[in-house]
Amino acid sequence: MRNGMVIDLEKCIGCQTCAVVCKIHNSLPPGTWWNRVFTQGSVEHQAAVGDNGNFKMEFLPISCQMCDNPACEKVCPTGATHTGGGGELLIDYEKCIGCRYCFAACPYGVRQFNWSDPKTAKIETMGYVSGYPLDCREGKAAHLVYTQNRHKGVAEKCSFCAQYTSEGELPACVRACPGKARFYGDLDDPTSEVSKLIATRQVYRLKEEFGTEPKVYYLSSGS
Amino acid sequence: MMHSYQRLSRSGRALVGLGLGLCAIGLFSWIMQLTNGLEVTHMQNAFSWGLYIAAFAFFVGVAAGGMIISSSIYVFNVEKLKPFSRIASLSAFGCILAAGVMVLLDLGSIQNIFFLFLTPNLMSPLLWDVCVVTAYLIITFLSVYMQMLPEWQKDGFFLAAWTKKRPAEEVQAFSKKWSRRVALVGLPFAVLIHTVTALIFATQVSHHWWNTAVLPPDFVAMAVASGSALVLIICMFTVGKRGFAEHADAFNIMAKVVAGALVVHFFFTLIELLLNAWNGSTQGQELVHILFNEYAALYLAELIFPAIAMIMFFMRRFSYNRPALLIGSILVIVGAFAHRMMLLYPAFNEPALSLNVAGASIKPWVVPLSTGRPDLAGAFFSTSFAYVPSLLEWGVTMLPFGIALTVIAGTITFFKLISEK
Ligand code: SF4
Ligand code: SF4
Numbered sequence: 001m002r003n004g005m006v007i008d009l010e011k012c013i014g015c016q017t018c019a020v021v022c023k024i025h026n027s028l029p030p031g032t033w034w035n036r037v038f039t040q041g042s043v044e045h046q047a048a049v050g051d052n053g054n055f056k057m058e059f060l061p062i063s064c065q066m067c068d069n070p071a072c073e074k075v076c077p078t079g080a081t082h083t084g085g086g087g088e089l090l091i092d093y094e095k096c097i098g099c100r101y102c103f104a105a106c107p108y109g110v111r112q113f114n115w116s117d118p119k120t121a122k123i124e125t126m127g128y129v130s131g132y133p134l135d136c137r138e139g140k141a142a143h144l145v146y147t148q149n150r151h152k153g154v155a156e157k158c159s160f161c162a163q164y165t166s167e168g169e170l171p172a173c174v175r176a177c178p179g180k181a182r183f184y185g186d187l188d189d190p191t192s193e194v195s196k197l198i199a200t201r202q203v204y205r206l207k208e209e210f211g212t213e214p215k216v217y218y219l220s221s222g223s
Numbered sequence: 224m225m226h227s228y229q230r231l232s233r234s235g236r237a238l239v240g241l242g243l244g245l246c247a248i249g250l251f252s253w254i255m256q257l258t259n260g261l262e263v264t265h266m267q268n269a270f271s272w273g274l275y276i277a278a279f280a281f282f283v284g285v286a287a288g289g290m291i292i293s294s295s296i297y298v299f300n301v302e303k304l305k306p307f308s309r310i311a312s313l314s315a316f317g318c319i320l321a322a323g324v325m326v327l328l329d330l331g332s333i334q335n336i337f338f339l340f341l342t343p344n345l346m347s348p349l350l351w352d353v354c355v356v357t358a359y360l361i362i363t364f365l366s367v368y369m370q371m372l373p374e375w376q377k378d379g380f381f382l383a384a385w386t387k388k389r390p391a392e393e394v395q396a397f398s399k400k401w402s403r404r405v406a407l408v409g410l411p412f413a414v415l416i417h418t419v420t421a422l423i424f425a426t427q428v429s430h431h432w433w434n435t436a437v438l439p440p441d442f443v444a445m446a447v448a449s450g451s452a453l454v455l456i457i458c459m460f461t462v463g464k465r466g467f468a469e470h471a472d473a474f475n476i477m478a479k480v481v482a483g484a485l486v487v488h489f490f491f492t493l494i495e496l497l498l499n500a501w502n503g504s505t506q507g508q509e510l511v512h513i514l515f516n517e518y519a520a521l522y523l524a525e526l527i528f529p530a531i532a533m534i535m536f537f538m539r540r541f542s543y544n545r546p547a548l549l550i551g552s553i554l555v556i557v558g559a560f561a562h563r564m565m566l567l568y569p570a571f572n573e574p575a576l577s578l579n580v581a582g583a584s585i586k587p588w589v590v591p592l593s594t595g596r597p598d599l600a601g602a603f604f605s606t607s608f609a610y611v612p613s614l615l616e617w618g619v620t621m622l623p624f625g626i627a628l629t630v631i632a633g634t635i636t637f638f639k640l641i642s643e644k
Contacts, residue, residue, distance in 0.1 A: 030597065031593065031594060031595045031596055031597045031598075031603055032593060032595055033593040033603065033604075036591070036593060036604065038590060038591060038604075040578070040580045040588060041580035041586075041588045042588075049580070060578075060590070062576075062590065071427070071428070071429065073344075074344075074346045074347065075346075075347050075348065075349060075426075075427075076344055076347060077339055077343065077344055077347040077349040077350040077353065078335065078338035078339055078342055078343070078344065079338070079342045079343070079344040080335075080338070094335065095335055095338045095342065096331075096332055096335060097330050097331070097332050097333065097335045097336055097338065097339070098261070098330050098331020098332040098333075098335075099329070099330055099331075099349060100271040100272060100331070101347070101349050101423070103268065103271035103272075104271060104272060104424075104427055104430065104570075105427055105429065106429070107428070107429035107575070107576065108575075108576055109268070109269060109575040109576050109590070109592035111268065111271075112268055112593065112595055113261070113268055113271065113331065113595055114260065114331070115260055115261050115262040115264075115266075115267070115595055115596055116259065116260040116261075116262035117260060151332060152260035152261075152331070152332075153260055153261060153330070153331025153332040154331060154332050206576075206578070207429075207576070207578075210428050210429055211428070
């Protein structure tokens with residue numbers, strides 16, 4: 001199984017629902033975003049770009065690209081960053097030494113560091129700690145790949161919502177997208193929705209020249 | 224010689240005191256960092272390595288240089304330098320110890336460190352570096368130990384306790400044989416530690432500034448220059464003003480080694496700059512822009528300070544002059560530190576993710592990254608960040624500096640480091 005994601009940029013309306021829902025579901029501390037959405041080519045979000053009366057506004061959501069040849073996993077000295085059974089890149093919070101080599105390695109800038117204690121930071125800014133269904137607040141595997149409260153000094157990033165996908169559910173962003181622009185499924189299964197979209201539409205991946213082989217595909221807008 | 228030793232014990236003790244003071248500042252700062260997390264630094268997600276990693280690379284460089292000098296003395300039989308081989312080894316040992324400590328202080332979760340050994344990832348250049356730095360620590364220690372053995376036997380130092388009942392000649396011979404053997408192993412390792420440290424950076428395809436085959440050889444060139452400059456300073460300090468004339472030829476050789484290594488370094492730097500400027504790509508232009516605008520002061524310090532020293536050291540007028548050698552060596556070391564800081568700035572200010580967007584007026588489009596530090600960056604997302612180390616970061620960095628100073632100054636103050644010819 002090799003789970004991947006397809007994002008249809010034709011349908012993305014740049015509303016940032018996925019980014020917010022991710023933040024709540026995964027209990028992200030202030031300043032940390034596993035998923036971000038920006039307007040392509042623009043410094044300001046939701047500002048059109050172009051010239052000579054030829055304006056356009058297209059968006060680009062970016063989270064971990066779940067690379068098949070992941071730069072982050074290769075450099076991680078302790079094996080804290082590893083590939084799970086479904087091809088998802090996970091971080092074992094109990095093995096991460098916080099060396100931040102993976103930050104230097106990842107070409108997509110999706111890695112997030114816990115510069116301070118995340119729980120204290122959340123309580124200070126919001127007054128409460130959100131996220132994770134009751135039964136999986138502390139993670140189920142022997143080593144934590146998801147938990148409501150990470151330690152300070154470890155790396156974190158999108159896990160394709162390991163707490164949901166391991167139960168056969170879809171990632172929070174896929175479920176929440178009002179434009180239904182996100183698809184999740186097995187890239188190895190030719191009958192899956194993602195495989196069909198990739199086979200029939202014009203797709204691209206980010207920064208293919210780095211050889212990272214991302215499992216996140218974008219359907220071009222205007223194709 | 225007697226005079227210089229009396230002089231040394233006073234100023235030497237003062238240096239040890241200074242070293243211990245720096246250790247105390249460093250330790251206190253580190254405890255603050257452990258309690259509050261790395262938020263006490265001025266790093267953020269997009270600028271994730273700072274002063275600590277620069278200082279680490281700096282120490283590795285100086286350490287490599289020390290052993291290269293010490294081993295070369297044995298391997299190439301440089302008579303004039305022989306009295307200083309112990310100091311060169313000691314300098315290497317003190318600095319590699321500092322490097323090892325420095326990289327530990329950079330970790331966010333040091334409590335998980337044992338996973339390095341339990342579940343090592345053999346693909347990670349950082350793991351290779353941990354291995355070679357550890358091996359180097361042992362080799363440099365053995366190098367100091369083997370060479371000091373006859374002295375320590377005389378002094379009845381506890382590390383040489385096993386030699387107590389043995390005849391001095393036997394220990395002499397043993398020391399000589401093994402010093403030579405360790406020197407033979409030490410030379411390739413000295414080159415290796417700096418090559419592997421450079422590989423940590425050079426393997427990263429997403430950073431144009433690092434991802435070049437020139438980086439490892441340039442690291443080695445800079446290591447020889449800065450490492451020899453430090454050895455030169457320590458040697459001149461040890462023999463004192465009075466002993467200078469006696470060893471002037473030796474110091475001249477060291478100065479020439481520094482200058483020669485700098486020639487090689489500048490050759491690499493020039494090629495690097497030329498390729499980036501000529502290439503004309505946005506990345507190349509951006510890089511040249513960063514080097515000569517935002518960080519021009521630091522970059523010029525990196526270029527000009529060692530350049531002045533290089534010219535001085537090639538001139539007889541300066542290379543036999545104590546103050547000139549001292550100033551030149553300090554310039555090289557400051558330049559080497561700037562060189563290590565400049566390893567980071569262009570790399571992290573080069574846009575991490577930029578995409579070409581058809582029809583957009585900005586080309587290429589730099590995708591903002593989350594800072595993780597809205598308190599610092601003033602925003603949740605940003606495209607570039609001017610990193611300036613925090614005061615506490617400097618404080619933490621004082622620990623390895625303190626350790627190196629205490630070990631080196633302590634050893635030359637309490638033992639006889641200059642061996643007879
Ligand atoms: S996008 Fe970055 S963090 Fe995610 S798998 Fe690729 S290299 Fe790793
Ligand atoms: S910060 Fe953690 S996950 Fe990243 S490379 Fe270091 S140990 Fe691995």
